[in-house]
Each structure stands twice: as C-alpha cells, then as structure tokens.
Amino acid sequence: MQDPGSFLDELLAASGAKPDRLLQHLIAVQNRYSYIPDEAISFLATRLDTPPVQIHSIIEFYAFLHPQARGEYDIRFSDNITDRMLGNKALMKGMCKKLGVEPGVPRPDGKVSVEMTSCTGLCDQGPALLVNGMAVSKLTEERIHKIVGLIEGGVANAQNIHDLREFRANCDILVAVGSCAITGGIPAMRNRFDLKGCLEEAYIHGIGVENPHVPNDVEIPLLLDKVHPIHEVVRVDYFLPGCPPRADTFWKFLTDVVAGNAVCFPYSLIHYD
Numbered sequence: 001m002q003d004p005g006s007f008l009d010e011l012l013a014a015s016g017a018k019p020d021r022l023l024q025h026l027i028a029v030q031n032r033y034s035y036i037p038d039e040a041i042s043f044l045a046t047r048l049d050t051p052p053v054q055i056h057s058i059i060e061f062y063a064f065l066h067p068q069a070r071g072e073y074d075i076r077f078s079d080n081i082t083d084r085m086l087g088n089k090a091l092m093k094g095m096c097k098k099l100g101v102e103p104g105v106p107r108p109d110g111k112v113s114v115e116m117t118s119c120t121g122l123c124d125q126g127p128a129l130l131v132n133g134m135a136v137s138k139l140t141e142e143r144i145h146k147i148v149g150l151i152e153g154g155v156a157n158a159q160n161i162h163d164l165r166e167f168r169a170n171c172d173i174l175v176a177v178g179s180c181a182i183t184g185g186i187p188a189m190r191n192r193f194d195l196k197g198c199l200e201e202a203y204i205h206g207i208g209v210e211n212p213h214v215p216n217d218v219e220i221p222l223l224l225d226k227v228h229p230i231h232e233v234v235r236v237d238y239f240l241p242g243c244p245p246r247a248d249t250f251w252k253f254l255t256d257v258v259a260g261n262a263v264c265f266p267y268s269l270i271h272y273d
Helices: 003-013 019-033 037-049 053-062 081-086 090-097 156-172 179-183 186-192 195-203 247-260
Strands: 073-078 112-117 129-131 134-136 149-151 155-157 173-177 224-226 237-239
Touching: 003 019, 019 037, 019 053, 037 053, 073 090, 081 090, 081 129, 090 112, 149 156, 149 179, 155 156, 156 224, 173 179, 179 186, 186 224, 195 224, 237 247
Parallel strands: 073 112, 149 173, 173 237
Antiparallel strands: 073 129, 129 134, 155 224
C-alpha cells in the first residue's frame, strides 16, 4: 500500500481539515484502500487535532469501517432473523468453500474476503449479500456457486496458459473481455514474425538499447511462438467486445447473470460502427 499522506493532503485541501468531517474523511480513506490503515489514523489525528483513540472508537462503532485490510472483493452476507431462517449461514459456508477462504479473513492473495454483517435493509429479498457495497438479493445455492471469470488480454506466454486453465477449472462462466482476449489484439501483430527475430529486435538491435541481450531469467514466463485469443486455449462462454467494452455492457451482462436471465445485448451496446 502506498503512503496515504499525499491522498489525505489532497482530501483535506478539497473538503476542509475540520474535526466535524472526520467520518466523511474515514469513508473516503476506506473507499480508496478498502480499510483504514494506521498511517491514515495518525495523519488525521495530527491534522484534525483529534485523539487517535477517538478515531479508533468511530471505526469500531461503524460496522462498514475496517481497521484491517479487506479483500479486493469484499462479500458480506446479511445476518438478520429472516436471512437466518432462509439459510444464510449454509450459503456463506458454501461460498467460502468455493472461494477457498475462511470467514472474516482475506484470502492470502488478497482478492476476496467473506463474512457476515448486520441487516442490510433487504429483509424482504433475503437471503442477501453485498459485494463491495452492491446488493445481491434472493440468493440460492445455485446462484452462490455461479462464479464468473472475466479475462482480459490474449494468451502470450506459458503463465497465461496456466492461469487461464485455473480460471476455467474454477469458474462456472468464463468471459472474454475486450479485443485482445477475443482476437489477440495488438499483441498478436507479432504473429507475422519469428519470435527469435522479435526478441532480438527489441533487446539487441533496438534503438537506445544498453547491455544488449535477451532476458532469460527463470522468473520470466516463457513466451509462446504466437499470441492466441483465449478461446483457442479453453472454452469461453461469453464474449464482450470493445477496447475496452463499455461500462453499460458490463452492467447488462452481470445483472442478467445475477438474475439468472439469458444474456442478450441490444445492438446499441455492442456496435462499433
């Protein structure tokens, strides 16, 4: 994590270094970092002339403020009496097993965290959960296990193949996102040339190259002779065209999948003429 000092300097300059705006500042910090780091608490305590213990007490009071890091995708199951009657705990247990994560503990790769939270105001639509604050209601076991993988970029090296096969093995729905994933895109322009020639042109004969040599560190994934669209390596369920696809296209696709509807894009979302 980068030092939050510069971010907080800009935040306080824009909205004012006033103690009565402390809660708004904490929300802004969490939106930026997914939690409230200690460095931010110390910074705010000094600049707002507020005791650190007071800041900690506010963070502990509000369930949606976090003193520890959360997953990049923070999933919170609503936990009230109606959700419990509809089986929210069994659903959360199933999701944790599917994602390989312990309740309340971010997965080691930092991608996801899952836990219970207080009532989300969706009692009539339970069981429900929040994903980074976005509500998903009327959950079922089938919907819980419907994991969607969004893949950007073509397949250019051996690590790409490994990662792509892992996604396919663990995702119910795999989506090729954007031109490079669908066709190989600009990186595939090298397919017209010999790989050895491309490497030598870039690392040996290129303008301004110092210490000319082709890197061969074992940490560098082995390049493939050609760049491939992902559907040439694994089965792909949906294709979202564009470079990148429009936000409206993502929203239409994801809302259809969550609702269990057939995905159908209007022409306005996928035309580029």
